[in-house]
Amino acid sequence: LNCSFLKFLSVGNNRIKDTFPFWLKALPNLQVLILRSNDFYGPISPPHRGPLGFPELRIFEISDNKFNGSLPPNYFLNWKASSLTINEDGGLYMVGTAVSYNTTAYGYLESIDLQYKGLSMEQVNVLTSYATIDFSGNKLEGQIPESIGLLKALIALNLSNNVFTGHIPLSFANLSKLESLDLSSNQLSGTIPNGLGSLSFLAYVNVSHNQLKGEIPQGTQITGQSKSSFEGNAGLCGLPLEESCFGASAPPIQQHKQEEDEEEEKEEVLNWKAVAISYAPGVLFGLAITQLIASYKPLWLAKIIGLN
Template sequence: MILSCSEARKMMIIWSLWLIFSNTILVVIASHSEHLCLPDQRDALWEFTNEFYVDSNVPNFEKMTEKWRNNTDCCSWDGVSCDPKTGKIVELYLETSSLNGILPDSIGNLKYLSRLGCHTCNLHGEIPSSLGNLSYLADLDLAENHFTSEGPNLQLVLPKLRSLISIYLGYNQFKVDLGRNQFSGPLEIGNISSPSKLQTLFLNDNHFNGPIPESLSKLVELESLDLSFWNKGRDIVDLREIPKRLCALFELQALDLSNNNFSGSIPRCFENFNTTLKVLHLQNNSLSGVFPEESISLGLRSLDVGHNQLSGELPKSLINCTYLEFLNVEGNRINDTFPFGVSLLPHLQVLVLRSNEFHGPVSHPRDSFSFPNLRIFDISDNRFSGVLPSDYFVGWNAVSSVVEVEDYRYGIVVAGGIRRYYYSSVVLTNKGLKMELVGSVFKMYKTIDVSRNRFEGDIPESIGLLKELIVLNMSNNAFTGCIPQSLTNLTNLQSLDLSQNRLSGEIPPQLGKLTFLERMNFSYNMLDGPIPQGTQIQSQNSSSFAENPGLCGAPLEDTCGGGGEEEATKEEQDEEKEEKEQVFSWIAAAIAYVPGVVCGLTIAYILTS
């Protein structure tokens, strides 16, 4: 189509106007994008950062702020996030940036911050009171710095920061507050006029004294509370000082009061948590009385009340905790029979009943049971008795084959979807040494310890099914019969203790071929025969085979007698006989020689005469 000059001119004008309009729109959009950060916000951020000394030897912060100098829009700066509608700075993350200095008062000018992260920033000094001006702050992480002096007290952090959900100030050098520091004196929460949004509170590893404040009960959205090692000085703090209103924290998922000197009984209101409470750690205290049924939350995954003074029976309601993975009640005075019901818990992986007053059989005469996911079974140092059936270990699948499991840790989701972990731990004996297993180390260990009880009869032949077993301790019982040949199937075994029993017969020769078996003990039995040859066995101390009158061979000094001594005696008799025959031969020759000489002389005399 051919346009006239006038029409072509009109089209050019329209096209030019469209271009001008489009460019204007783009400029407006670009201008808005370029200046998303409000000037007062940019200035406040510059004032904040200019107060720090940047160490030239630690260039992290220089690299981070290089873009800050070259771009006027602070919302595009590294570590900075703005509200896309208002342009206000709402997030500031400066982790590992080596700010080198005190946290300046000007932080309070960034009053719209909802998240502030200065984890490992080489900060020191006191935390400024202006931090309390950040009324929108929900997530505060100042952990692993060098804060000293009085630091932030909870009267500042909690009452003023009404929007606070998560706070992490651990691994500093505070003298008053929060986890893994050197805080001392009574804990002061202060007045909280309105419900707090705080979800996570770690006050562990400090030197607090006095009662746990009742005002903790006002933290109604609290999900994780860690008061372990509350008082490293071990001053007595009665657990009954814990306010009953603490049990009104219905959102609580983890409660750790371990490693203190709390006394009294376990509060009977923990069942109020219903299915929310996943972790209940009360170990290493001085708790007494009966373990109440009301203390069991159905959602428990990890329950540790070890090393207290609890008595009576285990709560029967434990069989309703279908998610339970870790159960440790060691070192108490619990007087009960074996809890057969726990074998019905489909996820149970660790069962520790050690050092109590449990008694009776551990096998049911009618019904067979198994622990399909059990990896650690420690019932040592009790008064269990009876015979273990030959099929006792059938169905212990997690110890029979390679089963991949996660660490023994329990995630609690807190602010911003961040997952914080609680680790279960237990002390076990391996190769004669006590060791504490924590977290991922659990993956490596599959152990059975039934030592120091009153078991009798044969060691079950089904023990040979547990091919992934690392530690087996059946010492200090009254087991009889022979050592089962099936033990030679345990090719991953590192420690074997069968001492202090009434075992007889020979040690299976194939045990000498278990290359991982570093420690073994067969002492104080009635074993006989030669000790198997093999590098691992020969490297053992002779005490591992002591007090077995019939055993012989290295590493014992007694050489094996039997056929060897008889052969030696026969050789000696043959040599003696040969010597006697030689003597007789010489005598006979002598006897024959004399008459021969006489006869010869006589004949010679006759012939010559």
């Protein structure tokens, strides 16, 4: 059977029990591969630990299986998603190639189910030129490959419910078209890269239930998220969480105000001390004069006040 022109393969929601079908990379035009919700197992990294080797792949959906193992740093090299970009009117096109929407290179799929922006939804008439990746619900481990930052057309990435460790790649900041990012329920550590706060299209992000720490990047797309997207990380602080990044002490503005109040209190204490210092000699002088008058009793004063 000659399937060299096959572009779309979906065998999701079955009971297929097998290892990852690396032999499918022999299909030069395969753009969409969906293996979701089966009993696939074993590594998804080629035996030679190199790139995956699907040059045209754009939608890669293998969630809810039993895949395991780690991904090499160059896993996402040479993907078609890295040679796609967005033109000024929002349309996707191939770098260095003049292609329009009405050519066969940009055909539509009738429908496809995607885990997108935290929801499972059916996408109708999907433009296969953008890229989505869903590895959620497996047992993948190790670090997330930095090469994922090369996928310029990636709009949705779901790596949740795995055993990924290490830091969130700084290269995520290069995913300028990313709209949905789910890294929840892994064992990621370190801080959230500040670059995520600058992704202007990022509408959904979830990094809950990891081991992240530090201040959450303060960007409009981040602070507008639900606090549940950051919960389960004991070391995280800042909006939208209620935990302050200044610990038990107040934030700098409040600290500055407290310092000013303390200075004012010190000035008041000093003023009262000055008054007391000035007042004490006057009281003592008055008492001395009174004692002197009482001792001598001048005749004219005695007549005035009736002293004997």
